Amino acid sequence: MDNNRGSFLYLFLACGVAALGGLLFGFDTAVISGAEGPVAALFQLSEFMEGWIVASALVGCLFGAAVAGVLADRFGRKKTLLLAAVLFVLCSLGSAVPTQPWHLVVARIVGGMGIGIASMLSPMYIAEISPARLRGALVSTYQLAITVGIMMAYFSNCGLAYLAKHAPSFYVGPTVQWIFVDQVWRGMLLAGVLPAAVLFLLLFFVPESPRWLIKKGRGAAALEILGRINGPARAASEMDEIKQTLAQETGRFRELFTPKVRTALWIGMLLPFLSQVCGINVIIYYGPKVLEHAHISADVSLLWQVMFGTVNVAATLAAIFTVDKLGRKPLLLVGIAGVGLMLVLSGLMFALSAPPIAMIIVFACFLACFNFSYGPVCWIIIAEIFPTAIRGRAMSMCVFSLWAGCNLVALTFPAALSKYGAAWTFWLYAMTIPAALLLVLFRVPETKGKTLEQIEKTWAH
Secondary structure, rough: OOOOOOOOOHHHHHHHHHHHHHHHHHHHOOOHHHHHHHHHHHOOHHHHHHHHHHHHHHHHHHHHHHHHHHHHHHOOHHHHHHHHHHHHHHHHHHHOOOOOOHHHHHHHHHHHHHHHHHHHHHHHOOOOHHHOOOHHHHHHHHHHHHHHHHHHHHHHHHHHHHHHOOOOOOOOHHHHHHHHHHHHHHHHOOOHHHHHHHHHHHHHHHHOOHHHHHHHHOOHHHHHHHHHHOHHHHHHHHHHHHHHHHHHOOOOOHHHHHHHHHHHHHHHHHHHHHHHHHOHHHHHHHHHHHHHOOOOHHHHHHHHHHHHHHHHHHHHHHHHHHHHHHHHHHHHHHHHHHHHHHHHHHHHHHHOOOOOOHHHHHHHHHHHOOOOHHHHHHOOOOOHHHHHHHHHHHHHHHHHHHHHHHHHHHHHHHHHHHHHHHHHHHHHHHHHHHHHHHOOOOOOOOOOOOOOHHHHHHOOO
16 A cells, blocks of 8 residues: 555545435435325324424434534544434334324434434544545535435335335235335335444444544554555654644633634534525425425326435535535535525516426526535535534534524424415525625635644634
């Protein structure tokens, strides 16, 4: 092995396993889109309860994000990700058997806690283990995994719905008949148990974050991992840089509010919040309901959601190949402006009762603009800008802010759609775009090509 280069395969596998947390995040949040309608009909839910079924996972996300930082700083990134995987498994199993709406709410809160933990830990772990020259692309694989998980949920929902309708004789046994045919939404929610179990098993084969190991005084283990990632020649110098930076940090919670970190904290909390209140998850959580307002039937809407999932993946791949070349800020500015334009056009399409295909094109462009910029770059920024000693707790606050915005949209969308109509609902989301553009233009730093320690030193100056 070249002394100046580490093993790309080792790095890729470690980051790939961590990114599976994003896949579970995407799958568990999107899979409810296919189950939401049948669940509402079966239990005769009110609009409030319908929103609560969807948002219950997001409430769990808030709790998961709130505790993830403390757990990660104390027990390590790897062990905390293992906890998230266990919660994903419990959620999938529990979501398949409810006989009352509150049973499903409890199961989704448990899964939401796993999502909240993984949504903080996965990008942070990837950022801490990645070389500076590849960090943007590798952290973007987390967003790619989210989009793949969303697409898997759409394919799974569509496939299970088709099989239940056209090939019921394929299944045998009353329990299987109940879960996969009579009430196929149960099978949709159960499907997440397989990727969750895979994540749990693979996590035993990835290393701990070298920066966390150094923080805990386990320098020999950290040096070995750094050597495999960056090559022996670079590992020693990087380890010295990490130690010097850690020596200047207290690691206490109050350090978050010092002048050195305060600006980073405001950026890290505002940018993710604004990324969610632009309404992106309306398409993910309530896709069939939105498309119904565009005069598209429920069966056909599931097929269109598969196409939306494909657009998400393609756009995120574009971000992976450009974010370390073009930089974080240019992608954010172009993408956020595109999201704003598509939101305005979406409202206009609804107001004019445009043909369904026009709505589909606008929604696809909306998702593309979000997923090549806003989506992946938010995760990159919040994983990069904080000191190592307090990165866990700082990212907890940022991810908590993200899920707060997500909760706000999920809880209020059904009522807003009923009261204001689709056009004004999308125009309300568009009103968040100017604030996001100003934040990126004047406050978000460009971090392309810098080590985490170099980024930290820029705040000190």
